[in-house]
Amino acid sequence: MPNYRIHKTEYIDETKRVSFKYDGKTYFGYEGDTLASALLANGIHLVGRSFKYHRPRGIVSCGAEEPNAICQIGSKKDLTEPNVRATELELYEGLEASSQNCWPNVKFDIGGINNFISPLIPAGFYYKTFMWPKSFWKKVYEPLIRLSAGLGKSPTEPDPDIYDHKYVHYDVLVIGGGVSGIIAAKMAAKNNFKTLLVDDKKILGGSTIYQNNESIKIDDKLSSEWLKNEIQEIKKLSNLSIKTRTSIAAYHGYNFLLAKENLTDHLPEEKKENKIRQRLWKIRAKKVVIATGSIERPLVFNNNDRPGILLSNSINKYLDYYGVTCGENIILFTNNDSAYETSISLHKKGIKNIIVDLRKSASSELIKQAESLGIKIYFNHVVTNTFGYRKINSLEIMKLSEDGNTTVGNKIKLSCDCLGMSGGWTPMVHMHTQSGGKLDFRDEDQVFLPKENSEDQISVGSCNGDFDLENIIDKTVNKINKFLDIDNQDYQDTNIICSKENDKRNIWLLPNKIPLGKTKCFIDFQNDSTAKDIKLALKEGFRSIEHVKRYTTTGMATDQGKLSNMHALGIIADTAGVKMGTLGTTTFRPPFTPLTFGTLVGRNVGKFFEVVRKTSMHEWHVKNNAEFENVGQWKRPWYYPKNGENMHDAVQRESKAARDSAGILDASTLGKIDIQGSDASEFLNRVYTNAWSKLAIGKCRYGLMLNEDGMVYDDGVTTRISENHYLMTTTTGGAANVLSKLEDYLQTEWPELDVYLTSVTDHYSTASICGPNSKKILNKLFPNLDLSDENFPHMSFKEDKLENINCRIMRISFTGEQSYEINIESKYGHSLWKMCIEAGKEFNLTPYGTETMHLLRAEKGFIIVGQDTDGTMTPSDLQMDWIVSKKKFDFIGKRSLYRSDTVREDRKQLVGLLTDDPKEILEEGAQIVSNVKSKPIDMLGHVTSSYFSPNLNKSIALAVVRSGKTMKGQKLIIPMENKNINVTVSDTIFLDKENKRLNA
Template identity: 80%
Template sequence: MTKYRINKTRFVDQTKTVSFTFDGKKYHGFEGDTLASALLSNGIHLIGRSFKYHRPRGIMSCGSEEPNAICQINDNTDLTEPNVRATEIELYEGLKASSQNCWPSLNFDIGGINNLISPFIPAGFYYKTFMWPKSFWKKIYEPLIRLSAGLGKSPTQPDPDIYDHKHEHCDVLVIGGGISGIISAKIAAKNNLKTILIEDKNILGGSTIYQNNKNFIIDNQKSNEWLMNEISELEKLDNLIIKTRTSLAAFHSYNYLLAKENISDHLPLDKKNGSIRQRLWKIRADKVIVAAGAIERPLIFNNNDRPGIILANSVKKYLDFYGVSTGLNNIIFTNNDSAYETAVSLFEKGISVKIVDIRKKSSSNIVKNAEDLGIKIYWNSTVVNTFGYKKIKSIEIMNLSEDGSNVTGNKHKIQCDCLSISGGWTPMVHMHTQSGGKLDFREIDQVFVPTEKSENHINVGSCNGDFELEEIVKNTNYKVKKFLNINEGGFDKISVLCSKESEKKNIWLLPNSISESKTKSFIDFQNDSTAKDIKLALREGFKSIEHVKRYTTTGMATDQGKLSNMHALGIIADTAGVKMGTLGTTTFRPPFTPLTFGAIVGRSVGKFFDIVRKTSIHEWHVQNNAKFENVGQWKRPWYYPINNENLHEAVQRESKAARDSAGILDASTLGKIDIQGSDASEFLNRVYTNAWSKLGIGKCRYGLMLNEDGMVYDDGVTTRLGENHYLMTTTTGGAANVLSKLEDYLQTEWPELDVYLTSVTDHYTTASICGPNSKKILNKLFPNKDFSDEAFPHMSYQDAIIDKIECRIMRISFTGELSYEINVESKYGKSLWENCIAAGEEYKITPYGTETMHLLRAEKGFIIVGQDTDGTMTPIDLQMDWIVSKKKYDFIGKRSLYRSDTMREDRKQLVGLLTDDPNEILEEGAQIVSELDKKPVEMIGHVTSSYFSPNLNKSIALAVVKGGKKMNGQKLFVPMENKNIKVTVSDFIFFDKENKRINA
């Protein structure tokens, strides 16, 4: 045993030694230790440096509220994790921990100079100082600040761990495995309710499990013994799931909760065996019982942040749970009775202890107990200063004035090696408020407690403001029975004896004999905000707690102000002279403790990150060296490079081939909607801008769909398959949205229409063959079919058979070439494609991808919705007036085309752009200006599509320009970083204006 391991407990197995390193040095602890308890057992208090002033800081607590003792775990490995609270990590063999926020080392930290110049870095220092010169921010100030600030290091490699998600449903979820949670879970489970009990520690019992004081008796047993028995009974219940190492992350509406279970974090690296690291539970509970407990408050006085200053109940836990003494010469500084339990525990182990109490007296049993033992108590006193740089060595105390607002008398110095502080308790109302619950302020002990309103959750135990053992047990029993509508709880006849606090006194900021400006009374230990920072913020005019919080950064560190928020509020209230209850609190947002990204993402990593949709021809594309482009979730061939061609070279070749002989495109990803019903024609009339009633069976028509605001939404060709049967195609990316929109209108606006919509996108594979030789290839594929213009004209469709497989052939074109689209059921898609390639071989049929498709259609001035339009373009802006029916009474968006704004003549309109230098290719998205000298430069439009056309042997572009319709021939500029490119506005149909090739 080490000097500080002075006690044997049932929670730490002192026969099982565990070795670990801290800052490279090897230490030993035992199985059952946390990193914090193991470090303390080795006499180590100094863990890190503070964020702003780089002051030495030590372990302050024993739980998730820890602000100071945050470490980097397993530095320089893929598994490294920053900002791990030493109080929460269970010790395992080989654990490597290191301190953070110190350079070059923990013991000598150069940033400590910030502490000396701290009078010059008050609240808002960064906001005030680094404002000028402006150019210094990016290259000098920010990198420097980041270097000296920062909390730990992020891993640089992908996370090798596995994370999991699981859904769970239950009748009752109990949050917290302390005494009130255990009582609640037992009542629920014994009454045949499926119950889940979650506890963030590795064992149940909360703080009662180490409460061995004789003043706390339940049914004639010490409360810890009684609770032990209850836990072993609990473990026998069938319909109770107990989840330890599981912390609640979020409590959403309708009792939907997220909890994170640590599965292998506590295991040595070689024993994890590829197991899941953490699991995120998504729980839907009928009823929730919150038994989250309370957090002990620190006291705010000068230099209250030195290593060796620890919360009093944590000192008790280290002693009675881990068997570790945090010091051998202790002083306890308190404003309440609970710290006396720590004093008695220390005394009983033979450790020197004195008490400083700001109250004038207290006559409870536990105080009498301490007095009877002969423990020295300094009543009506406060600590005014502490000494010791890397570890506390002594304190100075003074008497308090009558009203507690000042100090009187002489300073009295006392030596110590540990100062336990207790400022009372703060109920953990986070869960309650996350779920939408409100809070009430309880004046007598200055706490916010839940206002019970919800029918679906309650708060029990100390998170509900019940601090004394008797009220915890009895109120929990009463409330849970009522909440679950149960008559017999099993705890009705229980007898509880406990010490009861009679004297209460709270001073948020303890007075001092020296001026406040010379003190450092820390409120937020992790972000280094002090009481005077908060007062400065108030003097500078900040009033709202939310503003003060952000200006001083109080409560904004990784601990989210678990220790600091209440003191900040209290000091604001005192300074402003208002009641604390009227200020409200800041918002408690999830997660309660930091969540790893891995736990949030779960299994949705790598190939499971998103769904990948592939056409039936995909395999062929891969074998033929296609480069793919993501279009929505689809993988579409982008281009097919041959012999190391780059994108440009491949696209030039593919585009030329498609116009000179034949090209083939996998068009399967276009959205396809099967429309049937006696009102199908009328429906199309209402959703497209053009007229559909007179479209003959077997004919195809291009349609443009608007939003109700008149802006172009989608486009595509629709084919009339029968009297009451159409096949609509949509853009690849718009398919799902178009179907939803059409369903919306059908179900809500026009339920009288007899129309049925079915998505058939995945049902058919489409091979599109274009080019002057396409007809010859189709003749080879379908030797019995007549492909003459008379028998099979442009914009028509026919059924056909290929290899006994039924198919639909549409003669439609998106390239301006003679073109056929062959549709077969997807299971025959690849075979169709291979037949086409074989038949086209003698014409050097060239597979082309989306990039070539875009180029070919741009030569023809065909728009792509989403590329040349952006949700602000009407068909009139696109110079597509021809497709907007003047005769139809109504269609979606019609009325909006006659609004004053949509009729403006200076709207951005689609034009063609030709660069003066035909080899200069514009960048898509580049801005367009008309006058270079005018300041500020007015941007009148932007380039939407731009390519080098191999068929025209020059650069072409589509653009939208204000008033562009009337600007044909006008010179404009496209300013780039190094040059201004001269362009001329042109017609946007660059190639085959007479449409001769479609019927070639």
Template identity: 40%
Template sequence: MKRLTTGGRINRDTPVTMCFDGRDLPGFEGDTLASALLAAGHKTVGRSFKYHRRRGVYSAGVEEPNAMVTLHEGAFREPNTRATCVEAQDGLVAASQNAWPNIHLDIGAVNNLLSPFFSAGFYYKTFIGPFSGTGFWMWCERFIRRASGMGRAVHLPDPDTYEKVTTTCDVLVIGGGAAGLSAALAAGRKGARVILAEQDTVLGGAILSDPVGGESDFWLKQIELELHTLPNIRILTRASVFGAYDSDTYGMVEHLSGCEGQPRQRYWQIHAPRAVMATGAIERPMVFGNNDLPGVMLAGAVRSYLNRFAVLAGQTALVATNNDSAYATAIDLASAGAGVTVVDTRTEVPQALREQAETAGIRVLRGHAVIAARGRKCVTSALVAPLDQNGQPLQLACDLIAASAGWSPNVHLWSQLYKTPEYRPESACFIPRALFEAHLQPAGLVTAPMEMAQIITDGFARGSEAAGPDGDAGTVPESFDGGPLWSGNFGPVWCAPGVKGKAFVDLQHDVKLSDIDQAHLEGYVSVEHLKRYTTTGMATDQGKLANVNALARMADLQEREIAEAGTTTFRPPFTPVTIGALVGQDHGAHVRPTRRTPIHDWHVAQGAALAEAGLWKRAWYYPQGDEDVGAAYRREAAHVRAHIGLVDVSTLGKIAVQGPDAATFLNRVYTNGWKSLRPGRIRYGVMLREDGIVLDDGATARLGEHEYFMTTTTANAAKILADFERRLQSDWRDLKVHVTSLTDQFAAMALAGPKSRALLQTLCPDVDLSPEALPNNSFVEATIAEHPVRLHRMSFSGELAYEIYTPSGHGQPVWQAIMTAGAPHRIIAYGTESMGTLRIEKGHVAGPELDGRTTMEDLGLAGLASSKKPFVGSVLRHRPLLQSEDRAQLVGLLVEGDEGARGGSLIFAKGAAPEGHGEGWVTSATYSPALGKYIAMAFVKNGQARLGEEVQIVNLLENQTSSARLISHHFFDPEGERQNG
């Protein structure tokens, strides 16, 4: 192995230094990690999955089974990455895997000596049997699972960023080779919106494996120039389309790691009514003894490393083939100075190829096959035998075996949509069936063409068809000499008779030829059963190299044709997809969208401690000094009762209810009546579910004759709107009503405390805020600091209070104006914790009491249920079980001691043993600064008739018991003098 001094498509002016297994690894811009490893002479780059055998670079693309590495370090570590697909970047850190202590001295290699015991299904036979029960298997499974896998993932949070994109186009072209470029050109010329997706870093596909400076390069340059001039074509490189789904949807991952200022990966969901699949083909391995030794490679890969990366993979090469295409590799190797021998299974080889080989000084052995590779750490020779068995095997010295058993078209995406491909015997491969109405049409190598002109013509035709009948695609680009492709005289598909040594069908999972034979002997006749029993095709390469060879061997053993044996099911993804790409930013704090109120930045600037309320970030409390939440909420609540406070309630659900039948609609969803509500007034209401259980509560203002402004609890805002929309679309289609969410359109704040009217009057001098002009449960339009507001006089705290609504863009200026004007009144901002304390003191119900189990009777709100009209839940609320006197009813608890109560604690009669579920439970608890005591709200069986009774509160989680007295849940100002004053 060596780097050539000239040639290749690498940028020799930009060297890079990487690190592999702790040692510097030189390379150039344009290299892959695999090409740099080969250029530096690294023959062994990893160890195999089961037997820990030495493995070297085998291919040059996504099909790579051996060169699996771990990239980066620490939290950025990424295991099981193909070195063949990793761009060489300065500072890149990579490490081999599945070996200890290192790949050159691996203790796990002892498994290779024990391989007779590790045949297909060995764990079932060894650990589960008549003499070993399930318990023994469960014990052994822990160690088996610990030994399984290859690379090791980290348990640290992923610091990389990811993005998701959803887009549409008229034509999606998958693959940037000759066929894909021709298809994109045709569709682009006809004016279609085209996305051209290529998984490599540059366009060209198989053209990049041709010698530099040839006519294929000129063709590629001309096509690229024209494509870049068409504004309707979007070219995406490093973009792998991994899945084809229903409704013309395709999944794609764009790899941007190392691109400055970009996320690591971008997940694309593409909706394209027409797509062209120009995904090319993958070369098949030949199966012979020790075909996994470092130095055994695919012939096409050897040619790629030579012509694209200027890496000569061997000085003495043996090209083992059964088809024409490998001769291009042999000729290019000879031109680079390597000694080359071609071992062709066929007795008849086209005369033109023989002549080219002779001219290049290549020895051709026809009718022969490699039956074994020889060497301890890498290939040193090959055992070659005549297929007619007339003659002795030859041992040929070599340091490289370039093998080609034909080509397997990448039919995966097509099969994901249209199921089983068809087998073409003359090309010895599976190709997509002809479905003329299919929205995804194959083109190019994936259809097994015989010459380059056919690839270009086919791609151009499919692109033109996908773009539709309108427009002019122009003429088909001229072809060029693409070298030998498929031919009609294939030799044996999978291997020659007389194989010696371990012959691997699936290199990554260490599935041997003998494992396929054993599965046949044990009665496995289905390809799906064969796959699962032997694990063939179940590794990260998903059988890209192994499947056809395994199927061919199975068919041969069953004396059937390959077409009869069929194929396994192709499922997405075609290439591995990271969880990060699929999840994007939807993890950690971003697992759901984070919602912030219009006043959020002010809270943060004031040092507020934030709490999550559903999707919202809300100000929990505003600490002073070293205050904890307990000290802060007590101070804030006491200050509001004595002076004035401002709290952000923008998270309340806000719904506009509009239309001639708006009042009728409200009459149906609320339990109380709404037709009598006058414009300018507000009414509190309760909603029920169909089963009579309380759903939500809130206040609704009548803005005009046919317009209402409804508020709901924060938690139920989306649920209520969805329920309204469903009813109007299906249940009450006759109502002329429209509902619109205004939650994000309005900022809301509550000003509470005995000084609130005086403060508002200074801010709104032109508005009469007297109790006579603006009584409780009414509103008025006003301005604050020239910003429009609507003042709702209503109270959640039990104090004289106003809710102030303003368009979101005015929220922070209005808030700041109130805080500035309130300084002489000793105004403070208070958070949700103290707001909860104020509402508990007043006895207002909230989320803990509206938990989906309570009725209006339980809550003491039965007086709000109208008997003069039907409403949602009006019938089922009268079920006997919901009217039972033994139901738990809302009461207050005056708690003794200095500990208080905890929500969820159980309530038992005084002196009773704390067994079972008790007689009730605590819903909300706090320390009341106004009362100087711990209080709580609770549901107790027949509680209203037991006021004054002593009970015990038992917290089983904290093993705490306290005493309390049942009282009314209206602890503070039960007559409402303060809020109505």
């Protein structure tokens, strides 16, 4: 097996050999490697196929910007992870990785045929091709596209890993642990700012940490040696926290940032167990220093995507940090000085290399150094083509014309096994723009830079466009002193020597003799968009960068165009003949690198996904086989099946029992608001549609609450407990909103009212007993209470004790039966319930759930707010005009009741529906029409509630129908999929219109 690890470095522990599998084959690397560096050490460049043309692709970079080396990690159904960047994944014993987007394998990939038919699949291919015939979309095109779409494979089972969230507050957050970040963090921490420094790598130091060029020195030391001392020093600072393997995902307003910390991804399987995998840090910082650095640009020329073509600086990092050379015969193609550092480094390790430089000439310390080492340099030359299928083996260069627009002279063919490219540097302005910052364009080296920095945020180092070390350190020190309003002298006497770049030449799309249409000049490696695609988009009329991006998909892959966006912009600017700075950029959206869903969700999975509220009787319901329904966050018994009953049978039995003898319902979940104060009556007058001043103490009244727009908002029974004390009940789902609404009016519109509101929903448990035998059961529970209709009539309230515990008993009814609601402090709720059940045994007291409750109230035509209403129903629409006071001067929503729209007679109004076939049960939500033949069919309304009533032995329904109030007796039709159901409009009250049962 070839070995490209050519020297030892302090970052690779050669005593710790690590075995891993790639595409099923076992390889070895060392602790300290990334998957990418270990693959390169084994001579593997080819790691995937491109998305569209399935071209062989190799590792391009050494960091977060990697477009090609994205892998599928692991093979377990619950733990496999797609699209992991091999350049960031630290190697661990037992790692299993495989290449993506290829079949049957990366070396022989059937999809590679797309490369040869590429002229047939230009930009916008999908939009242009899959247009007709229309019927083909759903059955043919979409399934085919879906089959070929997507890069990796998602896990198919729930993620067993543990994730965590944590909030932290700091005075200063420094993003990025390169040279400028380290200086900023040190200055802040030494001046008493509580500081956090985060970096996405395993160790601090950025690209300076492996810098070993003799021409770049700080205080007479190699810059890497100097920086190591600095790192040792900041580790001692007590008010500096350092988080490595932590990347900022998002920078929101008010300096609120999200960071993902990798805790176990670098550990072998057995050490990952039971540990938190990733933690999402939610950081608030008073001030933020952005020191995220810059990434090297590729160059755009024909066949610039072959395996073995990397960014020049990445070749340098693989060499000096990992000890791995990317080839043995390397060519570096550049438009700036930084490739010379790589060249000199390679030369010193004995790796043969030559330089092809776009610039006509260049002079700087680095260039002199390279020249003196005898490194061959082709100035004013350009790479025009590359060769080699699975790896580059040679290339052609040509001389550039004076203006750089074309090539001249003869082709020179050079052999190589690796090509490094350097198109200059792009400052990482992601964080700055995510936080709302704007950008400026610097023409000189064609970079977007952070515009103004706000008082609580600053960019330093190369992300601010400061590229050479002297510039970086001097500017960082000055800016941080000013930013933090301190006078730190630590770097006053720091002596920096570095090479200064004097010459620049940038060409976004490099010239070629071959017509553009026949070249493959890749811009976005991951999404396979080429210079040709960009030009085509412009030709077809696209102008906005946002449109070109979407049409060509440039920058839309998992790498979000970190390497491609600038070239796309540059080519658009050149083609359209406009200045690049005027084009603007596409939006930099979070996250910076993809986040796992697990990290975002944290601990809120499984039973912690949502809060569950249970009544104190819950345990009894569970023991007695209840099926539950979610109402808001509450778990309410839905029905109690017995002996294998289905829902329909259980509900029929429960409903019949409630009317024939007695039923009991857990009504604890209804919202309860305690209202006290000398203006409590006046307050109720203003919030309900009916009058409250004359309600006697000890009496209950039903109230309807509207929104200011006149639409029904909530309803419930309120009891006057004493002169200035009421207990209001609300719907279960509306409780929190009603309280908020009442508080809003009290605090903002009527602060003069002396009223205090307290939510007591959780304080009381409620058992509601109804039916002809309910009075007898109550009598057993409260033998001393006079239950006669004279003493304790319908809509009244008594207090009594149950075994010394106070109970509030309301005689109110939502079923139309004689009915008592017993309220007791929640801790006694379970006992109360059991005592009720015990006392009711001889009367066949039957527990019933929400479904039976709904049926029983529908028989009586009582509405459920939210089921029979939808925020567009007035009291009059509900045929409840009786509850709207004509005398009251004002109440919430009163004025809206006679707006021109609310007095319309053809509004949808609540009616009853009876099916011609009494056994036919309508579907809730079904549309109602009068004529199925007209086209379009005029839809009159819809069914809101529908049940089979065991007490009436027929199907009943409530519905809202246009002008329904005037339609009693009229025949209507409910058209269903297979048949039309004939119905007759009826009264909304189906049972006991005279309310005889209330006092039976």
